[in-house]
Amino acid sequence: xxxxxxxxxxxxxxxxxxxxxxxxxxxxxxxxxxxxxxxxxxxxxxxxxxxxxxxxxxxxxxxxxxxxxxxxxxxxxxxxxxxxxxxxxxxxxxxxxxxxxxxxxxxxxxxxxxxxxxxxxxxxxxxxxxxxxxxxxxxxxxxxxxxxxxxxxxxxxxxxxxxxxxxxxxxxxxxxxxxxxxxxxxxxxxxxxxxxxxxxxxxxxxxxxxxxxxxxxxxxxxxxxxxxxxxxxxxxxxxxxxxxxxxxxxxxxxxxxxxxxxxxxxxxxxxxxxxxxxxxxxxxxxxxxxxxxxxxxxxxxxxxxxxxxxxxxxxxxxxxxxxxxxxxxxxxxxxxxxxxxxxxxxxxxxxxxxxxxxxxxxxxxxxxxxxxxxxxxxxxxxxxxxxxxxx
Numbered sequence: 001x002x003x004x005x006x007x008x009x010x011x012x013x014x015x016x017x018x019x020x021x022x023x024x025x026x027x028x029x030x031x032x033x034x035x036x037x038x039x040x041x042x043x044x045x046x047x048x049x050x051x052x053x054x055x056x057x058x059x060x061x062x063x064x065x066x067x068x069x070x071x072x073x074x075x076x077x078x079x080x081x082x083x084x085x086x087x088x089x090x091x092x093x094x095x096x097x098x099x100x101x102x103x104x105x106x107x108x109x110x111x112x113x114x115x116x117x118x119x120x121x122x123x124x125x126x127x128x129x130x131x132x133x134x135x136x137x138x139x140x141x142x143x144x145x146x147x148x149x150x151x152x153x154x155x156x157x158x159x160x161x162x163x164x165x166x167x168x169x170x171x172x173x174x175x176x177x178x179x180x181x182x183x184x185x186x187x188x189x190x191x192x193x194x195x196x197x198x199x200x201x202x203x204x205x206x207x208x209x210x211x212x213x214x215x216x217x218x219x220x221x222x223x224x225x226x227x228x229x230x231x232x233x234x235x236x237x238x239x240x241x242x243x244x245x246x247x248x249x250x251x252x253x254x255x256x257x258x259x260x261x262x263x264x265x266x267x268x269x270x271x272x273x274x275x276x277x278x279x280x281x282x283x284x285x286x287x288x289x290x291x292x293x294x295x296x297x298x299x300x301x302x303x304x305x306x307x308x309x310x311x312x313x314x315x316x317x318x319x320x321x322x323x324x325x326x327x328x329x330x331x332x333x334x335x336x337x338x339x340x341x342x343x344x345x346x347x348x349x350x351x352x353x354x355x356x357x358x359x360x361x362x363x364x365x366x367x368x369x370x371x372x373x374x375x376x377x378x379x380x381x382x383x384x385x386x387x388x389x390x391x
């Protein structure tokens with residue numbers, strides 16, 4: 001009997017596990033580690049959201065099985081959000097589904113639409129589920145640039161022309177995790193035109209829709225006329241409302257893709273706990289001051305990070321969105337690679353980050369820094385880094 005199961009064979013060891021184990025060991029020894037590795041919000045949801053959770057949880061009938069595709073009120077609330085935020089009309093019954101976070105939704109959609117041997121185009125570097133959700137489903141991956149530079153569509157066209165079998169799905173995600181790259185509506189217009197001409201499905205990951213730092217709000221691909229013919233989009237309440245552990249996300253858009261995801265999920269789960277869904281309705285339909293407050297919180301942390309790390313001798317490119325900074329390894333440590341540099345940063349500076357290679361081979365030479373500690377702790381991290389850089 002072999003221990004090598006087919007799908008497990010296709011998954012490499014989790015790149016972040018080694019750094020996480022070192023972090024846990026250091027904390028067990030009593031060391032103070034400034035953890036900027038995982039994108040895990042340190043705040044809490046608004047009080048009225050927590051109050052709604054408690055109110056509904058106190059009802060005896062709230063503890064039954066819920067609805068796999070989400071309770072009707074929550075699907076309507078998400079449709080209303082898209083209408084007021086993006087000017088996009090969605091049918092809450094046929095074009096919206098509630099997921100257990102966007103990660104689960106992406107993975108289950110991959111299971112729903114992928115046959116073994118299908119080719120899927122994914123950005124590199126990118127959030128691991130963009131690759132591995134489809135790898136688990138049996139697909140082959142061809143990488144495209146994560147940063148949509150001048151040659152983006154030329155490379156996309158080459159991928160379509162010279163890949164056998166012909167790619168069926170394209171995954172994108174802006175604002176990007178990990179690179180914090182943003183795009184404008186013109187980019188989406190070109191992408192939708194390309195996809196419609198090539199018969200290509202688009203899966204857009206818009207988890208960081210509300211964490212932008214410029215004057216122009218992050219667009220949705222569904223704002224483009226005709227986008228719903230080829231695209232589905234995932235969003236999450238994890239960062240917008242500091243509800244990461246609640247596992248609450250959505251997929252919206254193309255009716256056929258939503259139907260496929262709905263069918264697969266109907267076999268796998270009964271939906272999120274009903275009180276959580278009711279609280280999510282309260283978040284989407286209630287006062288939105290917390291969204292702006294979180295945006296300003298991450299912007300201030302971004303500014304402190306860039307300034308304090310720069311003063312320490314590590315220049316960080318200024319992210320325009322997301323809760324991450326994508327930082328090139330300082331020149332004097334460039335020969336180490338992102339994994340070894342991350343280990344050195346942990347042991348010598350007391351700072352945990354995510355090695356860039358964990359997001360794909362094109363992430364080598366970078367680390368991802370999460371804005372999940374307060375300003376004082378970010379300055380503490382900068383002091384440790386300064387000592388390390390001075391050697």
